[in-house]
Amino acid sequence: MLDVINVAHGEFFAVGGYLIFAAVVLMHWPGAAGVALAGLGAFALGLAVYPLLIAPLKRRLGRRPAGSLYLVLTLGLSTFMQSSLLALAGGDYRRVPPLAPGILELSFTGVSYQRLLVVGMASVLLTGLFVFLAWHRQGLAVRAVAQNPDAAQAMGINLDRIFSLTLALGVALAGIGGALMAPLFNVYPAVGFPLTIKAFAITILGGMGNLLGALFASLLVGMAESLVVMVIPSQWQNGVAFVVMIAVLLLRPQGLLGRASSR
């Protein structure tokens, strides 16, 4: 929605993982409080990204095109955050106990309650995001800015504030994701990076700035990754998302649900 691709998204996922580790393992907080801390912490850090990094670059550029500068800028942020996490927390794998221990036994397979929690929370957060964008005054403002920033300003909408809010909300979701996934992944400084790349594939697949497309694309990539091991060796599984992404870029560069004229 911002027209800025944030490559540092995965590092906020890692931040969420470290925050829940600190809360649950070091400070013995309840799991829910750890998830909340991860979300709020990532949100607070995210609020600083636009005014400190992106806005100054935008001001310097003026009317000149940004090209790949935002990409390089957030890549810098990504590397900076990874090295900061390494310096602060060390390179060890940090283990976070499951927030929902145990396994649900089905007749044909078993699913850990932690995974079910992730799916449940993801649905709740996604529904919340849709409701926010459809009903909340600031959610409407986010969509207005994405569609027509000049007209949005004439409505009295402060563009910088909406950009900061959008970015912070996005990384807060990444932080919560990192906290929920921590018991499944372990936590280390670079834990988020492969996910950033995968999120890239999903964003391109869904069409840039298209939330429904992203949802559809993530389901498609997940299913493709899971089912493809039936026909190819499982060590090739991680490449699947990118084969799909490359195929979509070649055949439908605007994304699956994107419109050809939109950008």
Place this chain on the structure above:
Amino acid sequence: MLEVAELRSGYGPLEILQGVSLQVPPGIIVGVIGPNGAGKSTLLKTVYGYLSPFAGRVTLGDRNLVGLRPDQIARLGAGFVAQAGGLFADMTVHENLTLGGYALGSRRAAGPAVDAVYEQFPLLRDRRRQVAGSLSGGEQRALALARALVARPRLLLLDEPSAALAPCFIEDVYAAIVALNRMGIALLIVEQNVEMILSVAHRVFVLDLGRNAFDGAPGELRASDRIRRLYLGEGPPAGIPA
């Protein structure tokens, strides 16, 4: 109310406005006409903070507008309707109107203001769930005016409200403009359609090559042979009363 003095502005090194002065007193319709490239749109964009002036003063009441962003100017009670309406084309009529009330501060404050606008534009109430981009050209222009009205502005800036509209819709848009003015709203209207703007404006400015070429009542403009020749063509076109 709005006062522009010795305004110089443009894009990059290109100075388009070369010292323009005009006033919009409260409750008055002021029209700005002039040939293409005279700087009419540049004038509105500079007044509303989309462009920073090189020099000159812009004041609304006792507030200096120079250096303010458009959203700050919107909160001072001035609205802006862009040339093609500037609608949020993928959002519904109701969402567009609700955003029109963004400057009021809360959805609770915007709700009654949107209802009041529906009273005035009943056609929009029937279309409230329709996506703005699917409305006809005339309906879109009505929605743009209605949306600007939700925030209860004292002053509205309109950039060519009749541009790219069929003649029957132009009459409707101008009827709506007169109705807004009767509610006490002052309007600064940039327009190519000279006859239409002269029929409603209380005061007219002619802009040429970035400078004031005329400032007076529409009657004086019609009476001035030199200006008529330059900007209205040789005498009034057939079928339109002078």
